Each structure stands twice: as C-alpha cells, then as structure tokens.
Amino acid sequence: MTSARLSLLSLALFGGYSAAGIAAQTTPQLGIRDKTPNLVALTNATVQTEPGKTLTAATILIRDGKIEAVSSNGRVPAGYQQRDLSGYTVYAGFIDPYTQYGVPKAGEGEGFSFGRRPVYENERRGGNAANDAIHAQQRWVTQFKPDSKAAADFLKQGITVVQSARQDGIFRGTAFVASLADDLPNNLVLKADAQHFMAFSKGSSKQTYPSSLMGAIALIRQTLSDANWYQAATSREVTTVNGQPLEFNAALAGLATIKQQGVLFDTSDERSLLRASRLLAEFDISNALLLGSGYEYSRLEQIKATGKPILLPLNFPAAPDVTIAEQRLDVNLADLRHWERAPANPAVLAQAGVRFAFTSHGLTKKADFIPNLRKAVQHGLSQQQALAALTTVPAELLGLGQQLGKVAPGYQADLVISRGDLFAEGEIVATWLRGQENRFTPVQPPVFAGKYQFNLDGQSIDITISGTAPKLAGEAVLGEKKAKLEHLRVQDQRLQFSLPLRALTEQAIVLQFNGVLTGEQLSGYWLDAAGKQQLLTLQRSAVEPKAPKAAAEPATQLSRLTYPNRAFGLSALPVTEKLHIKNATIWTATSAGVMQNTDLLVSNGKFEKIGQNLATPRGYRVIDASGLHLTPGIIDEHSHIATEQGVNEGSHANTAEVHLGDVINPDDINIYRALAGGVTTVQVLHGSANPIGGRAQIISLRWGADAEGMKFRNAPPSIKFALGENVKQSNWGTEFNTRYPQSRIGVETFIRDQFQAAKEYQAAWQVYNKLSRREQGRTVPPRRDYQLETLVEILEGKRHIHTHSYVASEILMLMQVADEMGFKVNTYTHILEGYKVASEMQAHGASVSTFADWWGFKMEVNDAIPTNTCLMHEQGLLVSVNSDDPGLLRRLNQEAAKSTMYCNMDEHEALKMVTINPAKQLKIDDRVGSIAEGMQADFVLWDQHPLSVYSVVQQTWIEGARYFDRNSDLAQREQLENERQQLIQKVLTAGESARQGSTNSYKQDDPIWHCEDNDDWLKLRFGFGDHLHSHGHAHGGQH
C-alpha cells in the first residue's frame, strides 16, 4: 500500500495540475514553470484492456498522459511512481457522445408563450438562417469553457471524454469532443469539429414555424436541400441567382461538412428514431448516430434495418405509480410492459447485432448511470457488450478509436478504477484523466469487520464489527448481555464508535473509541466517563467470511410483446389467407348491386371469384357467412387518426411543403377501434388552419405494421386546402390577426398568388433544364422549393386537392381560381352548403365529401342540412360521407344510413358513400372500395344489415388478411386484464424500489386530433409552451 494520500479528495483539480508537457504551447507561463513529471506505474491491477480481454496482476505504465505499456506482472522501470491496485479493476475511461458540457445553455425565458402574438420572422445577423431553430453555423468548440463542477458528475460515473454542443433547436451546430480534465480548453479538445447535432425540437426559437412535427421535418428537408444547393452554387463560375448575387448564408455553409462529420440525431422514441433515419437517408447522410429511447425492442426489426448505430441513454423508467389503489385507473398496460422490458432493451439490441453506445443524456441524476448499467447487465447484457458501449464503440463512432476506449499502449491514459467488478457490485473509486488521478474514495480503505476482545474493569467484552464503511454495524457482548455500538464511523481511516454500557453493566456511561487498524491490530484509545484517555490495542481474532452474494435471478418477463406494444396489439402480423366465404349477402358497391346467398373466393389478397354455390378449392378456409352481410371495407376521405404531434402546420398560410406521411403514428389505438367499425382505409389529412395546407397520406389500417407499412401503396398524391373561418383565423383568439389572409376576399388573392409563384418556379426550371450540360455547370440551378414544387404537381394534375369548405361563395370562388390558373379541385370536403351550388361543382368535375348531419358548431355551418348528400347526389355529384373524428369514424355505416332516413337515398347508393365513392375521390377505386373479381380483398362481415343501427362488425379484412375479429377481441379481453394485473403485482412486489428511475420516459399518446387543433405542438412537446387550449369539443370537435 503505497498510496500517498488516502483522504477523500475533492474533484476539483488544482490549477496548473495539467499533464506535464501538454500545457503551455502558446500560452505564456508566468512565474515558476511546472515541471512535475507524469510517470506512473499502476501495479497488481485487473485490467480490462478492451471489451472481452482481461489481464490480471497487470502493470500499466503511464507516461505524459498516455499509456506506455500494459502487461501482466510487468516490471516497473525506474523513475515511475508506483501505485498498488491489488483488488482493483481498471477500465478504459468511458465516453459520452451526447452532452452539453462546457457550452452555454439556451437562455432561460427565451421560450415561446401563448397569448403572445405569433412570430413569423426572426432577427437576421451574421448570415444566419431565416429560422431560429437553425444554428448550423455554430461551431461549439469556439465557446467551449471547461466546467469542473459539471465534469465532476461525469467523472464519478467513469466518463472521461464527452462530445458536446448546445442541445437547442433543429440544426444545433457542430459539436466537439473534449477531455473532462481541468485545463486550458486548448489542451482538452480531441476533435474540434465532430458530429452535427440535430433534433425535431425547435428549442428556444420564438418563431411560430414550425409548429408541428411534420413542419420540423419539412424544415429539415428544405434546409438540407438548400445546403446542397448552396454548396453547388458557390462552386459555380457564375454565382448569380435570378440576376442577383448569391446570398451569403452561414448556416448553409456550416452544413457543408455534414456528410463527412456525421450527425447525432436526438429522437424521443422508436418512431421518431425511424423517422430521423429515413430523413437522413433521403440526403445520403449515412454517417449518423441516432439517440435511442429504450423503446427500440418494440420495433427491433426496423431499428436493425436502419443499419445505424444507436446511442442509448442509460435511463430506465420508474414503475407506473400504483401506490394508491385508485391510481391503477391512470396506469396503462403499455407503460407497465415498458417498465418491465426497458432494462432488457440493451441486451435485446446486442443480441440482434445492433451496434450501440451508452450516454448519460436524459438522466435526471447522473449518479444513476452506473446503477443502471448494472441493471442492463442483470437483464442479460454481457459485460463485454456493456463495456464496449461505454468505450470502444463510442470511440470509433467519434473517429477516435485509435486514441480512446482501450487500455493499450499509445492510448490516452483515461482510466476508470473500480473496487471490484464494476458491472456487478464494484464501486468507482477514481478516474484517471490523461495520466492524472481524480480520487473519490480512498483506494485502499481499511476494513474493520471482525471480532475484537478487550477487558473492561476485569470483564471480557467481545466486540463484533460488520459491514464496510459507511454501512457499519457493531455489537458488544458481555456474557449474556448485548449492546449495540453507536456512532460507527470511519474518518481519516480511523474507526470511531460509542459503547453505551447500560445494557452491559447497568452503568449510565457511554465510552467512545477511536483507533486505526494496522494489520490485524486495532490500536487507539478509549474516552471514559470522565473524558480520560486510555490507550489500548485490540487484536482482531477473525474476519467474518463474506457470504457470497446470490447470483441475480434471471429476470423473467411476464409481459407480452405485441405490435404495437400496447393493449390490443398483435403478437404477429396477420397473414394473407385463402378463403371461401359462403352464403353471404354481398353489397358489391358496383352495378351488380346487392347479391344474396353469394360465395366469394379470396386468394393472394384479392377477390378471386364471386358466384353462387362455388366449390371450395383445396387449401381454402371456409367461412360460413349465412345470415351475414359482406361489404367493401369502409373508407374515410377525411381523418386525422394515426397522426403524431400536430395535425396542422398552422403557422404559415401556405404549408404545402409539409407531409402527413412523415408523421404517421402506426400505434394509435384509434386504428384498431376503426377496424372494429369496419374501416380499412382512411385519408389522413392536414388540418384546416391555412388556405394551402399540407400533403395528405392515405393509409390502410394494417394494425401492427410500422408507419411505412401503414401507407397505402402507390396512392396518388393529394393535399389539403381550406377556406373560410379557420383559414382567416376567425376563432383563434385576438392575437391572431396579422397573418394574411384575414378574410374570404384575401383567401382568393392569396391562393392565386401562390399558384402564380408556382408557375414562375416551373418556368425557371424549364429554362434551366433546357440549358446544355456545360451551361448548367456554369449556372446556379434554381433552388429546389418543396412548397412550390407541390403546387406545380397540382398544376400538372399529379396531386389532387381536397379542400375544406363550407359556404357557397367560397366554393364558387375556388373553382374560378382553379379555372383561371389551370388546375382542378378534386374534392370539396365538409362542403356543408354544397347543396346550394351542386350543379356548379358538377360542371367543374369536383366531387364532394360531407358530414352526414353536423351543424351548429360555428357560423359558417349555419345552413348545413342533413339532406345535403341527397341534393348533391341528385345533381350527379360523386358524394361521400366522412368522419373527421375517430368516434364517428367507427360508425360511418350509420352516418351513411342517415341519408336513407332523411331523404330516402337508395340503400346501396348510401353504402357507396362510405366505400366506392371515397375510393374514387382518393383515386384508389381500381383497388379498393368495391367487391369485384380482381379487387383488393378489403371487406367487412356484419351480423345485420350494414345500414342498421343494430349492425355489429364481426370481422374486418385487408388484402385477404384478418385485422379484426370480434370473437378474438372478446376472448382477448380477459387475457389483457390478467397481464395487466400480473404486472401491477410485480410492481407492488418490487415495493418502493419500483419507483426508482425516470418518471418522464414513457411514451405518451397524442390527443384526439381535429381539423382546428392549432396549438404549437412542437413547443408543448418539448416543454417550452405554457398554455393549452381547453378543447371545448362538446360534440366531438369543431371542424
């Protein structure tokens, strides 16, 4: 034991205590120069030189901050200060790739707040981007200032090197990699320009745009595209744009290095991670590290398929709170499952071969880092994998694999010293940073446990000490009598305790002992009742053998893993079947009408044959549909289910650049509920906050699939427009009166002007495309504009408009603008006054999709009538009935039935309003919407007439695969309840410890979206907002 100092050292390193030879290259040294050598030999250590490789009784030679040699029983050369590390394990210092160490944090109070006027523009300085969520010009190394206080929290967890940048905004700037040592920043930077940090959060930006996740994604897309354009433009001989000199843009210039330096993308759950991965792939950014969430196990195949490494926060959730019986009502199965499975997530990823590193990001208390590491190991992660995730993997990901992550010659002398095995119950006692030690606890603390005997006034008293400091216990025994020792402490290596004699000798006296252990001798002194000191030496008779700790029980999991992983998720995705459906009443939604006692063969996801008394081909399953009605799957032209973090990019008046396809949430329970109502296809539309809204996404309700799997294959592109009260911000509150347009007269002008811009954009590209290759090489190409490009698609007839509309005037207006600018209005949606101008819409060629009977919710629906469908149908319009609401969605058959009741619509025609008619409006009627040979086998079995209020869906099929079955649903309910109760029991059994962990890491559902929901969801999501509208949707929402 040669350690010089055993007192608990403060972490703050001393000024000038920098590694010798590194300091003072350009910085003048004033006063006396520091020439302390850095020559250290760590001996007798167990060394994990790298994951999976262990040396015992090893010697590590450190010279000038670097490891010089590592060997078993190595000789210590002369001149090296020796440290005996018997009983200790040495690991390479840990690397945390995602921190905000040493950089100024985003200012407090910079956040957006509601009730304030919307902010459309930002302050321009230094060639910044036009959006304050873009900080790509920032090189955070330029602001790096070491922070020993912040470093201490990392060092105690063994983290010696971090990558850091300010975590604020969408494009956050370039991070740097630095040592956590206390030195001049100049000496600490390992990599000045490391990864570009990115996220979907706009952070402290006060700008209204983007206000939704899809807006953030659109902004990322436009910005990355702009960066490519800017790079190309600056390399051209002629750098004028429309006759103007090319602008200087620091943010775009900053992004020039993004592919080489790579990206660290901050994501919030596995859906967000997959989105980030896809988005980067669009721009061929393959060098990317994606921040994980602990939910990766729930979509493992997709995570694996990204091929990207994952950065896992070592953060596990606290159990849902069930400490009070009634709190169970607030707890859902998905969270219970996640609580159980999250600690095994790293092991699951490791088994799947996904490369990952760990980060302390997201931990409320950094001190939970190592305990959580052990938890991951207890749940099946091998020590080797765990160590790799802390050392070699992050080192390689940061391009520093030749300097960091191993205990090997030439590597930086960043070491973690653990008493015992860190992955089991060891404790970090010190870290070494570039050959300098930071000690947290004495490296060789005396162990006082044992039995000691001494004489007190001629009586022999046995003293037993057990445990290790600070958890010490002790007992004194005199004959039959026992007394507990009090005030047991170890201070400055000295043991101190008090012995109350009352229980032993009935004297009201307390003796105090203080002594130091040398070998097996405890020598010190008593203070007696009179305060007199009596020197004595006690011989330790036996050290209690330490009971071997029982191996941690393998964690058994009670929960099921389903897709999505929540109640009513599926254990396996439904498969396409071969079916012979017998004796059904088939509502074809074709000219064949309703066919009684008819058979249907289904194979390869399609209707193969319709007819009576068909023979059952080999291998076909027979479904006896006697007494049942079979209809096409229900289709909704207008829905907002399966939408994540914002249904409106309600900031700007034209947001054609945003795309609902970017934010499909396949885990929305409303998908399953809709299936239970016979729905198979919906168009997920942007809200109605702006005249030109976002691009829509048609989805097939393939419950269990991921976001991409939900998308209706090769669906023709569409887009949402809106007119009237919502777009002129009538009911948004008094602060919303600065955005053009504020009236229906402005709406017309705005839309015309936007299409004019699109035409000019189209023309600019046409000019450019006509240039010779050589000329193109010399010219700055037009900047790709996602917004105008979308409008050009409309002009070219490739993208179809579904426009929210109510009153007759605006309906006529849009058709005139369309005729003038040369586009078509595909479908008027809501269109509650459509009955007034049905013949005009018929002449234009528009179709219509309406509410069955909604009205009363705002001024512009004052003339809505429940016979609107019939009047429009009678004028030859293609009419559908839509829901715009997840509750209404699951009874669209009843909504269609209202037209038979209010205005005697033919029943088959009425059913068409929720099947083939919306299919035609979505231009997918060649595949879905009717029952005919060759069509996609999307169908519903009803137990009664499908237009009856009494009809209940029995089964819903998509492409010949069964996605809903009422009997299975009923059978599943008890199983789900049992699982839920078992998991609650598991939480209760775990007692108070179940509440340890993160309380904010569960996924949270989106609210039920409606057209008008226009809060700044990005702000709310990421904690900057301070207000939420109370949604007074007394009747299921406003529209």
Added chain:
Amino acid sequence: MKLIKSLLAVACVLAAGSAGAVNPVPGTAQTEPLLLKNATVHSVVAAPAVQDVLIQDGKIAAVGTNLTAPANARVQDLSGKNLYPGLIALINQLGLIEVEAVRATRDDREISATNPDLRTEVAFNADSVVIPTIRSNGFSHSLIYPSGSLITGRSALMQLDGWNWQDALVQSSVGLHVNWPRMGIQTGWWVRDSVEQQQKRQAEQLAKLQDYFSAAHAYYLAEQAGLNRGRDSRWHAMLSFFEGKLPLFVHADDPRQMRQAMLLAQQYGVKLVIVGGRDSWRIADELAANKVAVIYTAPYGLPTRGDEAYDQAFSAPGVLKRAGVQFALSLDGFWDTRNLVFAAGHVTRYGLDQAEALRALTLDAAAIAGVADRLGSIEVGKSASLVVSSGDIFDYRGHQVEQMWIDGRSVDLDNRHKQLHRRYQQRYQQPSQSVQP
C-alpha cells in the same frame, strides 16, 4: 282521418311556400278528444301491443283495445305505426347555445364557481332554430343545464314547442349541478402540469367545493334559527337542497369523483344523480347500493382509456341495468341531441334490450327529472306527449317521425333543414337554372 292528412298536406305546401328561417307556429291547446286507433303502442310499462289511445284535455284518458271514441272526438288510424311517449333528452344545452363558436349566441355558463342561484330556463331561447330539428326526431322534452366551474346552477325541464321560456318550462330547479373537479391524472405529452401539480390542484379544488357546501350548510342552519343577518343569494338558493328537495346532479366520469360525490350526498342526505358516468360501469354495484341514478352521456363514446375494449362505452348502460342502477341516456350537447335516439338503439347491441333503451329515454329519464308522475309512459292520467314513427324509432331503417303531440297539442314537425332542402330543390327544378362555365 282523411281530413287530417289533407290538412297536413296543406301545412306542408304552406311551409314550402314560405321557406324562411322562421320556426313553425307552436301547436294550439287540445280542444277536442283524439282517439288514436290500432297503433303499436310502446307504453314503456308494458310490452308493445296494438292498442288504441284516447287523449283528452292534453292528457291520456284511456289506453286499450277497441276503445270507443267520445262523441266529439277526432279519430286517427295508426295501423302499422309505432306510438311512443315523447322522448326526453336529459342534459343538453338546447336553447342556450345557437352557434357554438359564436360567443354572442351562448348563454350556457357563468363565471365564479358558486352559482347555485342560477336558473337555466331564463336564457332558454324557445325560438332557437335548433329545437325543431330535435323535435322532428321524436324528442318532446329536454333537461337543460348550466356548465361552468364547480357549482354551476340549476337545471330545468323544458317542453320543446313553446312561444317563450315561461311557456316551455315544465319543471324548474330539477337539480343542483356540480361540475366535479377532475381526479384522474392526465399524462399526454401536451399536458403542462406534472403529476404532483395536478394532484395538488385537484385536492385544492375538492377542498374548495366542500367548503362551499359547508358554508351553504352554515347559512341553512342559521336561517332555520333565524340568525342570518342578510340574504346570501348563493346559499339562499341552496336551502331547498338541504331540505332534501333539490337533488344533486354531479357531472363526473371517474370512480374517484363519483365516490367523493356519494360521500357528499350522504353527508347532506340528498338524492344524487351522476351525469356523464363514463366509468360508472366500474362501480355499478356501489351506485346501485347507494341508490344513485346515472345520466350516461357516452352511448356513442370512445373508450376512456387505451386499455379499454373498443366497445366499452357502448356496453356501460347494460352493466348499469344489470346492477340495478336507474339511468337515462344523453349526448350532452345541443344540435346533436337528435342523434340520441340512434345512440340508444346502438347500445342495444351491447347488453341492453330495446325495452330498456326506450325506458332510458322516457320513463327513467322522467323519473330522474322528477316528473315520472306526468311524463315518460303511455298511461292513463299522464301528459299526452306522444310521438308516431312509421317504423322502429331507434333505427335509421325505420325511424320516420310523422306526428308529435306535447300535452295534447299537435306539433308542427317542419324545421329549418327541411325548409332549406325545399328551397334548393326548387333551384334545380327551375328551368332557367343553367350552369356558368
């Protein structure tokens, strides 16, 4: 009989001609007996049967087979048609809100959390264009209530064919309404407050509510002893509550809220009605044992929680029925009240039979509103508030409301929607109509 048909035809033509947004004229008081023959009578108190019903002086004078018409009676044959009591829609804001988003048209709530002295009927707009659209789907009566915070005011039962609110008022002060503070924890990412903040606010709100009742009770005790020094408008309005004459209508969905409300009702010994009751199925036995009635407002609802079965909200009424809880159905809105009849039909596939669904819109609704002696069934002595549907009134495939009487007065079933329909039908029928390219 023929006469009546032709009269109806004339009325329709007249209405078509006017086509303005003016509500139909309220019916005139019954001057002569009316014998309805051979209707399928859904009396509520007995199984449906083909019977005759005699109405006289606004009341049901006789129900039976082969009734003989009094000398001066008009006779109408309802063979093949269904006769129901006028449907009663409890809990909505008909006449209080005309256009939801337009504040000027709303009189459904007041500021302050202590509003026991508000009586809702005084703002009831009998000329609301919404009302005739509700009537024409079979509803003759409506219980309108005030919304707001904590103690929101007193509800009133209205008949839906009046000249003004005084004319339409059937029963004032049906219930004292309390909007119970939320007790569940919200966890959506859009929720601003932490769990702890939510719990703290909830505890504060609950204490505040209990304090209000305690203050009102102090006023009641002092009033009885003649010790009040002046009138407190709020607490004075609650004297009848402490006398047990004004039932407590608590708007609550969560078991925690409902249990707290039961304690409060027990404390003051009053009748409790739960309004909303999404989770009432979870504690149906407790509600039954405590004789708590429920006005269930989610017959078409989505499940309250992600773990609940997709049809949980549909099946709650059946659970209440089996547990013996008295309940009615509602949609708690205004314009959509016309769909309540279909919602009632809808839930019959989830554990409630049709007779029970009808009862929930008639006799049990009347009982909860305290007017079962007058309304809610086709029985001798009760109000002649009746509705004729050609088919099953609960199903789109049968629902055709052809006639309605309220207190024996014949109700004109025309409405703004029918008027607009006819108006624009004419547009397309006019030969001059041509489409501009």
